Amino acid sequence: MIALFGGTFNPVHEGHISLALEVKDAFNFESIEFLPSYISVHRDTPRVSAEFRKHLVELALEPYPCLKLNSCEIDRHGPSYAIDTVEFMTDKYPQQSICWLMGADSFNSFLSWKNPQEILQKANLIVCTRPDIEIDSNIFPSLYLKSNESLDDFNSGRIVFHEMQPNSCSSTKIRQLLKQQLSVSGCLPQPVLEFIHTNNLYKT
Numbered sequence: 001m002i003a004l005f006g007g008t009f010n011p012v013h014e015g016h017i018s019l020a021l022e023v024k025d026a027f028n029f030e031s032i033e034f035l036p037s038y039i040s041v042h043r044d045t046p047r048v049s050a051e052f053r054k055h056l057v058e059l060a061l062e063p064y065p066c067l068k069l070n071s072c073e074i075d076r077h078g079p080s081y082a083i084d085t086v087e088f089m090t091d092k093y094p095q096q097s098i099c100w101l102m103g104a105d106s107f108n109s110f111l112s113w114k115n116p117q118e119i120l121q122k123a124n125l126i127v128c129t130r131p132d133i134e135i136d137s138n139i140f141p142s143l144y145l146k147s148n149e150s151l152d153d154f155n156s157g158r159i160v161f162h163e164m165q166p167n168s169c170s171s172t173k174i175r176q177l178l179k180q181q182l183s184v185s186g187c188l189p190q191p192v193l194e195f196i197h198t199n200n201l202y203k204t
């Protein structure tokens with residue numbers, strides 16, 4: 001099973017790392033692939049370029065061989081639709097099934113994604129809790145993994161929830177703090193913070 005973790009990663013932070021490590025252990029994945037978007041469809045275009053965001057992900061993942069960068073959305077250019085990425089990966093690895101990882105806020109907007117039903121025909125979803133976000137339980141409730149089922153038995157079409165150790169890091173909050181030159185301690189890996197400072201990112 002291939003585990004894909006999409007995001008704007010503007011910038012990548014400790015909440016993203018924790019989510020990936022927790023899911024890896026909880027579901028016995030060999031690795032988790034981080035997919036920085038090129039153009040995030042549901043957000044304003046980041047002022048920091050895709051190449052910079054990708055490099056920040058590389059720096060953040062360096063200490064964790066089990067966490068890998070997958071730059072297919074950046075290489076593809078254009079709007080980064082999950083369905084296109086899922087199709088690209090299933091074409092590339094037809095023997096593998098796909099799990100798409102996300103936080104609760106992303107899941108709550110899932111019905112507004114391009115072809116959500118088709119995504120679920122081709123992949124499973126793992127949804128992680130996030131502080132102060134209540135998961136919307138009206139989104140494909142018939143597909144929730146039942147307590148007597150194992151995700152390993154499904155190549156696609158199941159949604160499973162993972163209760164994460166609460167982590168309050170958020171990219172929006174980090175950008176606001178950096179702009180005000182306030183401390184972001186605990187939320188950014190040191191090499192990420194250093195690269196941001198050296199390259200004057202998130203100052204405006």
Ligand code: ATP
Nearest residue numbers: 007008009015102103104106130167169170171172
């Ligand atoms: P923003 O604060 O601007 O919403 P973000 O911190 O959510 O940004 P993204 O790149 O949008 O960063 O996140 C990628 C994925 O990681 C999303 O599915 C999001 O829900 C999830 N995520 C991010 N931070 C956390 C966290 N602290 N706990 C759980 N999930 C998270």
